[in-house]
Amino acid sequence: MLRSIHRGPSAYRREVFATPEIRICRFANAFVTLAPDAAPADRAQCQKADFDSYETYVAFLRDTTAEAMANYGKPASVYLSRGYDSPAAAMLARQIGPATAICLDQTAKGNDDDGTAIAERLGMPVVSATRRKRATRTVRAGPWDLALETIAPDDHATTFEFFNGTDISEESMLVPDEVVADRAILTGWLGDALWGFEYPPSPDLQRSTNLAAGTGLADFRLRTGFMHVPIPALGFNRAAAIRTIGLSDAMEPWRLGTDYDRPIPRRLVEEAGIPRSWFGMAKQFTATKAANLHEIAPLLFDRLVDRYAPAVETGALVRLPTEMV
Numbered sequence: 001m002l003r004s005i006h007r008g009p010s011a012y013r014r015e016v017f018a019t020p021e022i023r024i025c026r027f028a029n030a031f032v033t034l035a036p037d038a039a040p041a042d043r044a045q046c047q048k049a050d051f052d053s054y055e056t057y058v059a060f061l062r063d064t065t066a067e068a069m070a071n072y073g074k075p076a077s078v079y080l081s082r083g084y085d086s087p088a089a090a091m092l093a094r095q096i097g098p099a100t101a102i103c104l105d106q107t108a109k110g111n112d113d114d115g116t117a118i119a120e121r122l123g124m125p126v127v128s129a130t131r132r133k134r135a136t137r138t139v140r141a142g143p144w145d146l147a148l149e150t151i152a153p154d155d156h157a158t159t160f161e162f163f164n165g166t167d168i169s170e171e172s173m174l175v176p177d178e179v180v181a182d183r184a185i186l187t188g189w190l191g192d193a194l195w196g197f198e199y200p201p202s203p204d205l206q207r208s209t210n211l212a213a214g215t216g217l218a219d220f221r222l223r224t225g226f227m228h229v230p231i232p233a234l235g236f237n238r239a240a241a242i243r244t245i246g247l248s249d250a251m252e253p254w255r256l257g258t259d260y261d262r263p264i265p266r267r268l269v270e271e272a273g274i275p276r277s278w279f280g281m282a283k284q285f286t287a288t289k290a291a292n293l294h295e296i297a298p299l300l301f302d303r304l305v306d307r308y309a310p311a312v313e314t315g316a317l318v319r320l321p322t323e324m325v
Helices: 002-007 054-070 085-096 116-122 153-162 169-173 215-224 236-246 249-254 263-270 293-314
Strands: 015-018 023-025 030-033 041-044 076-079 099-104 126-129 136-141 144-149 184-187 227-230
Touching: 054 085, 054 184, 054 227, 054 236, 054 263, 076 085, 085 099, 085 116, 085 184, 085 263, 099 116, 116 126, 153 169, 153 215, 153 293, 169 215, 215 227, 236 249, 236 263, 249 263
Parallel strands: 076 099, 076 184, 099 126, 184 227
Antiparallel strands: 015 023, 030 041, 136 144
16 A cells, blocks of 8 residues: 555556455546446546646635535535645635634644634634643654654544554544534645645655555544545646746745745735744644554554444445446
8 A cells, every 4th residue: 555655646556455256446536437347447537727827826726625615515624733734725715615723732742733823813713622642752753853652542442543554643633523524624735745845746646755644534534424625735737837836936925945945835825914924934743653553553453343344244345336437
């Protein structure tokens, strides 16, 4: 799975499990055809994304986000921190229609990451979330210090849902079901790849670092029924054009010239009336990184198996229509 994530949606591995009786495949960003006596065939989606300037790009983001929000008909929710990308997502959501901000108070290291002030300036209601207090230890990861948290047995019942086989990063996004259920949920995920300058632009969303990022949200999303909309990833097949816009002369007033510099979301947020110093000033890490993952991984995996075992026993997971387009 990790190799597939690294390769992106064009070259990832489709077949993930097979026995003489059962074959399980996964498809990303594709239309899939299932036919009798034939292997599943997929055709990659090609999103129409015609933009060549900041203004046309923002119009594309706004229109696409509006379509996603309209699918659910309820006010959207936005995970809102004090970084770059989620404030830009919140600003777009607020322009389109009613939206609620979900604000986590701090990072695992205890740094303030609460986006409440930004939400209030945008006129958005806020659902506040308090990070669980856990024993932590700090480790060096490249240029950053990361806080590793010890996950106690009392947390296994909720943590297992975010276990993807290698980490539980998205556990920090746990909120009561009613906050996210049946809604479009907007995030700033993949802002580093699309809006930052750290990585070469790729139309495949190939992940050179932090390969598993985002994969732990699947079970929480499927159980509560929300649609995840990572705003920076919209139009990812035109990553080079997005990078050109970010580096253009027109964006110079919104470039800081630092290692943590993302002019596109900065312009979006500052032009909405948010002061420059309120967001995107220092790289923060809100993801849950477990210090004792090697100890608890089998227990978390067993809980996931227990969740799906009844469906496997009844055959619900393998009953597919003979033909689907």
